[in-house]
Amino acid sequence: MTALTLADGRFDDSGHLVLFENISRDLLHKGYSINPFALPLGLAENLLEHLQQMPEVAFSAAGVGRQQDYSLNGFVRSNQIAWIEGNSDAGAQWLQWVKGLQTYLNRRLFLGLFSFESHFAHYASGDFYKRHVDAFKGQANRVISLIVYLNRDWNPADGGELVIYQDSTDWEGIRVTPAFGTVVAFISEDFPHEVLPARRDRYSIAGWYRLNGSQPDRIDPPN
Ligand SMILES: O=C(O)CCC(=O)C(=O)O
Numbered sequence: 362m363t364a365l366t367l368a369d370g371r372f373d374d375s376g377h378l379v380l381f382e383n384i385s386r387d388l389l390h391k392g393y394s395i396n397p398f399a400l401p402l403g404l405a406e407n408l409l410e411h412l413q414q415m416p417e418v419a420f421s422a423a424g425v426g427r428q429q430d431y432s433l434n435g436f437v438r439s440n441q442i443a444w445i446e447g448n449s450d451a452g453a454q455w456l457q458w459v460k461g462l463q464t465y466l467n468r469r470l471f472l473g474l475f476s477f478e479s480h481f482a483h484y485a486s487g488d489f490y491k492r493h494v495d496a497f498k499g500q501a502n503r504v505i506s507l508i509v510y511l512n513r514d515w516n517p518a519d520g521g522e523l524v525i526y527q528d529s530t531d532w533e534g535i536r537v538t539p540a541f542g543t544v545v546a547f548i549s550e551d552f553p554h555e556v557l558p559a560r561r562d563r564y565s566i567a568g569w570y571r572l573n574g575s576q577p578d579r580i581d582p583p584n
C-alpha cells in the first residue's frame with residue numbers, strides 16, 4: 362500500500378486516516394488542530410462548485426446566541442450563512458466525511474459525539490465575526506467546532522484570518538489563513554476566536570459536533 366499524504370486523505374498503512382489521527386492527537390494534547398490543505402481535494406472542489414452555484418437567496422444573515430436569545434447583531438458578526446442539510450451531492454458528501462471523523466473521534470477520544478450541524482458561510486469584503494466562544498461552559502452541547510475553508514489563492518492582504526485564542530486572557534492568538542482545503546477543529550467551549558475583516562469574498566463551512574442533549578420533554582437538536 363502506498364503511504365498517505367495529508368493532502369489526499371487516503372488510508373495509510375495502518376488503515377487509519379492520517380488527517381483524522383492528526384486531529385484526534387491535536388485535540389487531545391492541545392485542544393485545537395490546524396491542518397493546511399488537508400480536506401480531500403475532490404470534496405473541497407465539489408463543495409466550492411456547489412457554493413458557487415447557490416443562489417444569493419439561499420443565504421441569510423447569521424444570528425448570534427442560542428434559541429431564546431437568538432438575535433441578529435451586526436456588531437458581533439456580519440456574514441451570511443446557509444445551513445447544510447445534505448440534499449445536494451456536495452452537501453451529502455460533506456456530511457459523510459464529517460460522519461467518518463465523528464466515528465474516529467468517538468473511538469479514539471471516547472467523546473460521545475452524537476450529531477452535527479453545519480452551514481456554509483460567506484463573508485463579503487468588510488465582513489467579520491468578533492471574538493466569541495461557540496459554546497458556554499456547563500450548558501455546552503456543542504463540543505467540537507470544525508471549520509474548513511474554500512478560498513483559492515488567498516493572500517495575506519486579503520485579511521479574513523481566523524484568530525484562535527488559548528484562553529480568556531490571551532489577546533494575541535494564533536492566526537489561521539482561510540486558504541483552500543484548510544481544516545480547523547477545536548474544543549468549542551475552550552477557545553475564544555474571531556474572524557478578522559475580510560477584504561474579498563471569503564467562503565467557509567463552520568460546523569459543530571454535539572452531544573445528545575435530549576430529555577423526555579425536549580428533543581435535541583431543536584429545529
Ligand atoms: O470562519 C471562521 O473562520 C470561523 C467562524 C466562526 O467562528 C463561527 O461560525 O462560529
Ligand SMILES: [Fe+2]
Binds near residue numbers: 493494495554
Ligand atoms: Fe465561532
